[in-house]
Amino acid sequence: MNPQGEKACIPEPQETTAVSGQAVQWLNFASRWERSSRDLILAYRALECRIRDLDTALEARNRALETSLQERERLQELLVRILEGLPLGVLVWDLQGNLTRVNGTAAGLLEREAWEGGGSIGEFLSGYLSENLLNRLLSAVSCGKSFQIEQRMVSRPGGGKSWLRFHGVPLKDGAGRQLGGLLTLEDLTELKAMEEEIARSHRLAAMGEMAASIAHEVRNPLGSVHLFASLMAEEESPQERLRMMEQIQGAIRSVDQLLSNLLNLARPLRPKRKNLDPMELLQECFKFVEPLAKQKGVELLLEPSSHGLKVSADPELLKQAILNILLNSFQATPQGGMVYAWVAVQKDKEGVNSEMDEFLEINLEDTGVGIPSEVLPRVFDPFFTTRSDGSGLGLCLVHNILRCHGGNVWIDSEEGKGTRVRLRIPMISPENN
Incomplete structure (x- = not known):
């Protein structure tokens, strides 16, 4: 009881209920805040862990990338050293013909300054290959084909000559897409x-x-x-x-x-060339040896030709070559055998500076005893003969006659079956007849 005798102030029941509700709300808010704070702290800590993991992974990735780059640089440096150490010259160009790599050997072989970038393959080879030959090389490589020029003599700008082999190939990626071309140069001077x-x-x-x-x-x-x-x-x-x-x-x-x-x-043979029909020449030669063929009991057969083409040749020299071959055939063919001839048109690509040339081939074949394989490589040697009554000069003279006409002669033979001789001479096209 109040000493003054006054009554104590006791809140009304309604006011007490209001205060208690607010306290509960604050307590609930404080509880939620505490939970949210804990969740936030946990999420932050998880985020920190995740970031640390990402940092670790990124660092590992960076280290791997750096190692990979170092390895790539090392391999690239090794490749450059290998390229520079090769005894072959190497030139690489892209699809536009721009050079992307030239090793020191290539520059040295062509007496060029060390390549420092830029330029085209055409400019680099200018003066060493004819325009026609260079175009053929680049065209072949751009079409995905290889192109090789054997033993080409090159005049150096600084004087002197050397023999080089040029070999061009297409350059492709792993999927087979063409990236450009690659040319190797091989010095054949010492070999020559x-x-x-x-x-x-x-x-x-x-x-x-x-x-x-x-x-x-x-x-x-x-x-x-x-x-x-x-x-x-x-x-x-x-x-x-x-x-x-x-x-x-x-x-x-x-x-x-x-x-x-x-x-x-x-002495060098100087053929007095005329445009002649090889079939007419063969008929004349066959008529000349016909008595000998009858005497030996050997059949003569000349296959007709519908080509109607001619060759530019010395008729007397060519007749001498054909008669030489026919007489050898009669001596090697027993009674009842056959000697026959025919002509054919062949393609040839012996010269690197020319397109495919047409040659007329005179074939003379017999069913004689043939030539032993160990003897065949020497049949064109002067004074080489297997007959006691032979001088060994006939086939050597045949070879010289064909070479002075820009042609060649080949002999295919099998012992016991017979021999085939092919005389190849440059042909005249019909419009030049």
Whole structure:
């Protein structure tokens, strides 16, 4: 009780209820805030962990990327070193013909300054390949084909000459899409010098064999001359002296024929060219040897040709070559055998500076004994023969005749089955006849 005797102030029940509601609300709010704060702290901590994981992963990724870049740089540097260390010249260009890589060997072989970027493949090879040949190379590579030029002699701007092999190939990615082209240059100068030295040695060896053969071929008729001259000095009968004189004259004719053949081999042949029909020439040759064929019992067959094309050749020289082959065929073909001939048109691409050339091929084939495989490589050597009565100059002369016409001769033979000789001569197109 209040000392003053006043009554204590007791709140009314309604006011107490209002205050209690507000407290509960604040308590609820404080509780939610606390939970939200805890959730936020947990989420922040989870985010921190996630960020740390991402940082770790990113750092690992960066390290791997850096390692990969270093490895790529190392491989690229290794590739450059390999390229620079190659004895081959290497040129790489893109689809537009712009150079993207030239190694030092290529610059050295072409006597160019070290490549520092830029330029086109055409500019770089200018002066070393003809425009026609360069266009053919680039065209072939751009079409996805390889192109090779064997042993081309190149005149260097600084003087001197070298032999190079050019080999162009298309450059493609892993999916087969073309990226450009790649050209390799190989220096064949030393190889060519070695080949020439070997050829010189062979020539000297052949000259030694030739000298021995000439001495043998000349000594026999000279021996006959000496013998019959000695006998004539002791012979009194005019008839016998006349017979011995004929023998001496025959020996002198043999020596004269041998020397004529030697001169034909030694001196350069200068064909007196005419436009001629090879079929007419073959018919003339067949008519000439027909009596010999009948005597030997060998059948002659000339297959007709509908080509109507001509060759530019010396008729006498070409006839001499054909007759040489036919006489060899008769000597190798037994009775009942056959010798036949035909002509065909062939394509040839021996020259690197020319397009595909047309050649007319005269084929002479027999069913004779054939040529042993170990003998075949030497049939064109002077004085090489397997016959006791042969001089070994016939086929050598045939080879020279064909070469002086810009052609060539090949022999295919199988022992016991026969031989085929192919005489190939540049052909004249109908409009030039």
